[in-house]
Amino acid sequence: MGTPIYAPTDGKVIRAGDTTPNGCGGFIKLDHRGAGLQTKYCHCSKWVVKSGEDVKKGQLIGYTGGAKGAQFAGNSTGPHLHYEVLDSGGIAFNPSKVHSNMA
Numbered sequence: 001m002g003t004p005i006y007a008p009t010d011g012k013v014i015r016a017g018d019t020t021p022n023g024c025g026g027f028i029k030l031d032h033r034g035a036g037l038q039t040k041y042c043h044c045s046k047w048v049v050k051s052g053e054d055v056k057k058g059q060l061i062g063y064t065g066g067a068k069g070a071q072f073a074g075n076s077t078g079p080h081l082h083y084e085v086l087d088s089g090g091i092a093f094n095p096s097k098v099h100s101n102m103a
Contacts, residue, residue: 025074042082
């Protein structure tokens, strides 16, 4: 619980907030303009960015959560971060294919 989450590359916050009814809980989604990618973070205990805000690579965006019974945990039973990388069509894929190339 509470491990810092940093932006993997420059981008814009699409959404940051509580999405508890959908099971994700504390949620952050970034659009990495120019890279044709988005990243998604679920079960955050806290987010420090706002929708529409620009972020830089390495910038703190939030903190991990997910502990059962914790605020913003969503459908989770233990502390962790649900992390996804999505292509421009919104389809998730293995992030190891792009992380070494993120600017």
